[in-house]
Amino acid sequence: MNDNVHRLVLAALLAALVAAGAVFSIPLPPPLPPVTLAVFFALLAGLLLGPLWGTASLGLYLLIGSLGLPVFANASGGLGHFAGPTGGFLLGYMAAAFCAGLLADRRGWSFSRALLAALLGIAALYLLGLPWFRAVLDARPDRELSLWAAFLIMLPYLVGDIVKAVAAAALVRALKPLLVNLLPITAKAKARP
Numbered sequence: 001m002n003d004n005v006h007r008l009v010l011a012a013l014l015a016a017l018v019a020a021g022a023v024f025s026i027p028l029p030p031p032l033p034p035v036t037l038a039v040f041f042a043l044l045a046g047l048l049l050g051p052l053w054g055t056a057s058l059g060l061y062l063l064i065g066s067l068g069l070p071v072f073a074n075a076s077g078g079l080g081h082f083a084g085p086t087g088g089f090l091l092g093y094m095a096a097a098f099c100a101g102l103l104a105d106r107r108g109w110s111f112s113r114a115l116l117a118a119l120l121g122i123a124a125l126y127l128l129g130l131p132w133f134r135a136v137l138d139a140r141p142d143r144e145l146s147l148w149a150a151f152l153i154m155l156p157y158l159v160g161d162i163v164k165a166v167a168a169a170a171l172v173r174a175l176k177p178l179l180v181n182l183l184p185i186t187a188k189a190k191a192r193p
Contacts, residue, residue, distance in 0.1 A: 010053070011060065014044065014054075014057040015058070018057070018061045019038075020037075021037030021041045022037075022071060023071060023073070024036070025073040027073075031085045033073065033089065035157070036073050038073070040164040042094075042096045042121070043100050043164065044171065044172070046096065046100030047106075047169070048172065049097075050106060051097075051099075052101070053101075054097035058096075062093070065081065066078070066081075066082065085132070086133065087132055088129040091128055092124065095121075095124040096121035098121075099124040102117070109176040109179055111169050115166060118164075118169050126154070126161075129154075130147070130154060133153075134150035
């Protein structure tokens with residue numbers, strides 16, 4: 001199979017996994033976002049596919065969700081999600097996959113490198129999502145919210161996302177025997193010693 005076709009199939013598969021991870025969620029009272037596994041699969045997309053194809057995978061997920069397909073948390077969809085408090089985190093999925101993919105080692109599949117890459121992805125997710133979350137909530141006339149207060153609201157999610165980063169790195173390491181043979185790498189990478 002052509003490498004680009006292979007990557008396209010894997011990107012679509014990971015977009016579907018992100019959707020499944022988001023749809024099966026634990027709802028919390030607004031304005032708190034639900035607890036999902038979407039971050040886990042977004043990190044996995046970057047770790048497995050690299051920055052370009054990992055970002056493409058999350059772009060596909062966001063495209064189908066913005067078109068109204070029920071792939072966002074709590075089986076919802078539509079452009080309105082991007083205007084809400086979690087809109088920055090939705091866009092942050094692409095940043096997380098990109099950053100995780102930049103640092104990931106898709107030749108050695110080491111746990112430590114995958115963990116560092118996944119944590120970088122989490123940092124990118126929160127650097128984009130947290131200010132957006134604060135700005136949307138702060139724009140409401142009945143409340144004023146500082147960035148620190150928004151961080152404290154999201155702190156339990158951050159702890160959970162760090163656990164998901166560790167799990168994603170562990171999965172990549174555990175799958176190393178399969179990944180070495182199944183995931184395509186470029187001819188340039190194959191030529192390196």
